[in-house]
Amino acid sequence: MAWSFGLAAECGESEADAARFCQYFQGSVLNLNDGSSFECRGDIFQDLEDNWWCRVCPQGVSLTGINTPETAYVMTEIGILLYRLLQSAPAFRFALVGVEVDEFRTYDELIEDREILAMLFPGLVLANPVWQSLGSPGSFRKFAGDYVWLSYAGEVYHPLRASSDLTERLDRLSVV
Template sequence: MAYIYALNAECGERETHARDLARHFEGRSSRVFSSEGAWWCSIAPEGLSERGIGSAAEAAAMTAAGRQLYWLLRTAPPVYRYALAGVETDEFRTYAELVAEKDLTRFAGLVVSEDIWAATGERAEFSDFAPGYRWIPYRGETHR
């Protein structure tokens, strides 16, 4: 089984939003798909392990890729509701599951719209990310 490292963003009910986000990451491997009534955009950097994080070197490579993806996401069109980079983060939560989650702060790197941040209690642990978005700062990947 492959364990893919990617930035996955949930774009709501409009396929065009997911496609607009994929265009923002032009030149990178992207995939647009639908799951449970929502459209997702997934950007998977080339050349990373597909076995998960098996070494400190793989963790460092994924961390560097993640930082670059978040940097690019900061300037993306505001068409997504939430996003998270990591191994196997596609469909990590439906919208309903995300807003019902008791502690979003356990997802380092989670970017949420201001609406989601407000609906989930305006936790102080979230920082400004981009206009209209807040996040739990990304700490990078670790080898366990």
Template structure:
């Protein structure tokens, strides 16, 4: 089984929002897909391990890619509801499932639109990310 590193963003019910976000990541391999009653945009960096972070070198490469992806996400159009970079993050949580999660800190790097952050209890672990968004800062990947 492949363990794919990607940034995945849930864009709600509008396919056009996912396509707008994919255009923002021009030059990166993207895919737009529907799942869990919502449209998603996935950005999958090339050249990374497909077996997870089995070495410090692989973890460093994934961390560097993640930091670039989050940097680009900061300037993305505000068409997504939440996003997360990491291994196997496609469909990591449907909207209802995410909003029912008691401890969102289990998702380092999670970016939430501010209305979702407020609905989740305005947790102090989140800080400013981009206008209209809050996040749990991304700490990078570690060898497993």
């Protein structure tokens, strides 16, 4: 199974806004402390509510997800760099960095899930009008400009997700 790591941002009803956002990230290079670097590629797409998204994926990062503590560390460092770029990105309504974050919630779903946002989405960045429409939850803090966020917690290695052998052994326990 292929898993992708990157940034997903919902840009509202304007395709031009999503294209501008995508262009900002296109070709950006993320330089890690170990000397490795990853070039960002972006694309845009429309969700079921006709809102436009931009997906940004650093090339060569992960097609298998977080399968060791080392990959969790590398992806956390990449996540921090993506958030740093996001601080000066063109306008968007909300964004999140992580594994499989493409279209993680539509705008309507986000508004409906206001009670559990903090538990589900550490790293979630909201434009102030979206945050205000959620009732200005106190768990958010200043991110940059007119944006707030739930602090990024980094990526975590989960051995059961990474090992099919361990997962199969656990599944056999449940069958008894």
